[in-house]
Amino acid sequence: MMEQISSLVQIKGIRDGLLATFTEAAWEEQRVALLTQIDEKPAFFQGARLAMDVGNQSLRVNDLVDLRDHLSERGISLWAVISESPTTEHTSQLLGFATRISKPRPEETKQFVDISDETALFVNKTVRSGTRIEYPGSIVIVGDVNAGAEVVAEGNVMVWGRVRGMIHAGVKGDRNAFICALDLSATQLRIADEVSAALKPQKDPRPEIASINHEGRLQAEIWKTG
Amino acid sequence: MAAQVITVTSGKGGVGKTTAVANLANAMAMDGKRVVCIDGDIGLRNLDVVMGLENRIVYDIVDVIEGRCKLRQAMIRDKHYQELYLIPAAQTRDKTAVSPSDMVRICKDLRADTDFILIDSPAGIERGFRNAIAAAERVLVVTNPEVSAVRDADRVVGILEAEEKGPPALIINRLNPSLVKNNDMLSAEDVLDLLGIQLIGIVPEDETVIIGSNRGTPVVTDPKSRAGMAFRDIGRRLQGQDVPFMDLEPQSGLWNAIQRMAGRK
Numbered sequence: 001m002m003e004q005i006s007s008l009v010q011i012k013g014i015r016d017g018l019l020a021t022f023t024e025a026a027w028e029e030q031r032v033a034l035l036t037q038i039d040e041k042p043a044f045f046q047g048a049r050l051a052m053d054v055g056n057q058s059l060r061v062n063d064l065v066d067l068r069d070h071l072s073e074r075g076i077s078l079w080a081v082i083s084e085s086p087t088t089e090h091t092s093q094l095l096g097f098a099t100r101i102s103k104p105r106p107e108e109t110k111q112f113v114d115i116s117d118e119t120a121l122f123v124n125k126t127v128r129s130g131t132r133i134e135y136p137g138s139i140v141i142v143g144d145v146n147a148g149a150e151v152v153a154e155g156n157v158m159v160w161g162r163v164r165g166m167i168h169a170g171v172k173g174d175r176n177a178f179i180c181a182l183d184l185s186a187t188q189l190r191i192a193d194e195v196s197a198a199l200k201p202q203k204d205p206r207p208e209i210a211s212i213n214h215e216g217r218l219q220a221e222i223w224k225t226g
Numbered sequence: 227m228a229a230q231v232i233t234v235t236s237g238k239g240g241v242g243k244t245t246a247v248a249n250l251a252n253a254m255a256m257d258g259k260r261v262v263c264i265d266g267d268i269g270l271r272n273l274d275v276v277m278g279l280e281n282r283i284v285y286d287i288v289d290v291i292e293g294r295c296k297l298r299q300a301m302i303r304d305k306h307y308q309e310l311y312l313i314p315a316a317q318t319r320d321k322t323a324v325s326p327s328d329m330v331r332i333c334k335d336l337r338a339d340t341d342f343i344l345i346d347s348p349a350g351i352e353r354g355f356r357n358a359i360a361a362a363e364r365v366l367v368v369t370n371p372e373v374s375a376v377r378d379a380d381r382v383v384g385i386l387e388a389e390e391k392g393p394p395a396l397i398i399n400r401l402n403p404s405l406v407k408n409n410d411m412l413s414a415e416d417v418l419d420l421l422g423i424q425l426i427g428i429v430p431e432d433e434t435v436i437i438g439s440n441r442g443t444p445v446v447t448d449p450k451s452r453a454g455m456a457f458r459d460i461g462r463r464l465q466g467q468d469v470p471f472m473d474l475e476p477q478s479g480l481w482n483a484i485q486r487m488a489g490r491k
Contacts, residue, residue, distance in 0.1 A: 069360075147380070148377050
């Protein structure tokens with residue numbers, strides 16, 4: 001019986017601490033299995049940094065908050081939640097967990113190839129300090145990007161609001177990527193491997209678009225219609 | 227009526243969380259409310275000092291959690307107000323002695339005989355902060371008009387939103403109207419513009435606050451203090467009253483006009 005429970009969740013050591021890999025089984029059962037496994041060897045897990053690969057599980061804020069608190073009561077800090085489900089990925093970004101760990105999973109690269117240029121992550125809220133949003137396509141944000149926030153996309157980034165944080169478009173090297181916003185006063189913009197210095201806040205902000213120009217430099221200019 | 231649990235937090239340290247809790251608790255006790263303050267800063271307690279109750283501590287919150295005393299025994303009655311109590315933090319333990327579910331349980335036990343439970347959160351966004359917000363129904367974020375404090379407040383607001391705690395309300399503490407006038411300090415508008423949350427009060431810089439904290443008599447009991455007045459107003463807003471914001475303008479309208487003409491906005 002014990003064997004069966006433990007095999008639901010695999011825990012192994014990785015460079016950044018521990019990685020718990022979940023299967024397709026019901027979330028509640030796996031959650032219990034993980035905590036049981038930890039409670040068998042409390043001293044071993046005390047003070048550990050834990051990353052979770054939850055596979056296709058679709059998790060909401062309450063699921064992750066609940067598990068994080070249970071882990072925290074056992075002295076374990078949850079820092080990363082990796083998932084193939086967009087819901088879970090969004091949840092873990094909201095809660096400030098990392099959604100990638102340094103060693104990419106082999107199937108991850110394959111998955112990204114399938115994503116067409118049309119795919120975008122839609123974020124309908126202000127991105128606040130300490131939040132990092134990463135997406136293997138374009139990102140559209142309706143809200144501000146505050147100072148201390150990071151938005152990283154393989155495609156373009158569009159912000160219907162003010163930008164004061166850091167935005168990196170075309171992170172995998174796409175020099176045709178662009179960043180546009182109603183007010184671009186970012187601390188730093190990056191497109192592919194080009195980096196801009198801080199943009200001055202404008203008295204009378206106007207929509208701007210930043211891209212790499214003919215000379216190969218990252219440049220922001222006022223948006224013109226037509 | 228069951229109590230409302232309000233947590234006061236900030237992210238950055240030293241912006242005035244503890245002072246705000248002590249003053250708001252006194253302000254609401256002055257209005258006849260039954261208030262219990264909980265010091266959530268285990269290991270670095272100081273709400274007892276600011277409330278002037280340091281020498282009355284026998285039991286603390288960790289004693290309650292670990293079953294060494296009853297909840298009632300750890301509640302210290304205030305010197306002036308019969309219906310104001312403090313549950314102090316433990317000084318010789320750390321945050322791991324308390325869990326979020328302990329906080330929820332304590333607040334639940336206090337609910338029936340209390341109008342307001344005020345929780346003083348530690349600085350930071352780690353375990354102690356999680357404990358402090360676990361039971362909160364309402365969160366007040368305290369910030370100073372400084373870029374670093376506002377940045378940390380923004381981080382905290384982001385976490386509160388992610389935890390679905392409902393929109394927090396903002397207290398801007400230690401605003402100096404003449405520095406704002408000279409463009410040497412962020413204005414309340416700048417801070418609000420950045421954080422985009424509801425404002426519940428602006429507390430002007432006032433040296434009597436520090437004197438009051440050191441003496442253990444929160445400034446809110448001083449009828450002449452401007453900061454005290456601001457805290458009394460916030461206390462009433464928390465009770466659901468509609469109190470207009472006080473005028474913090476240090477100079478006359480004429481001075482304003484001259485500055486505008488000189489292009490300094």
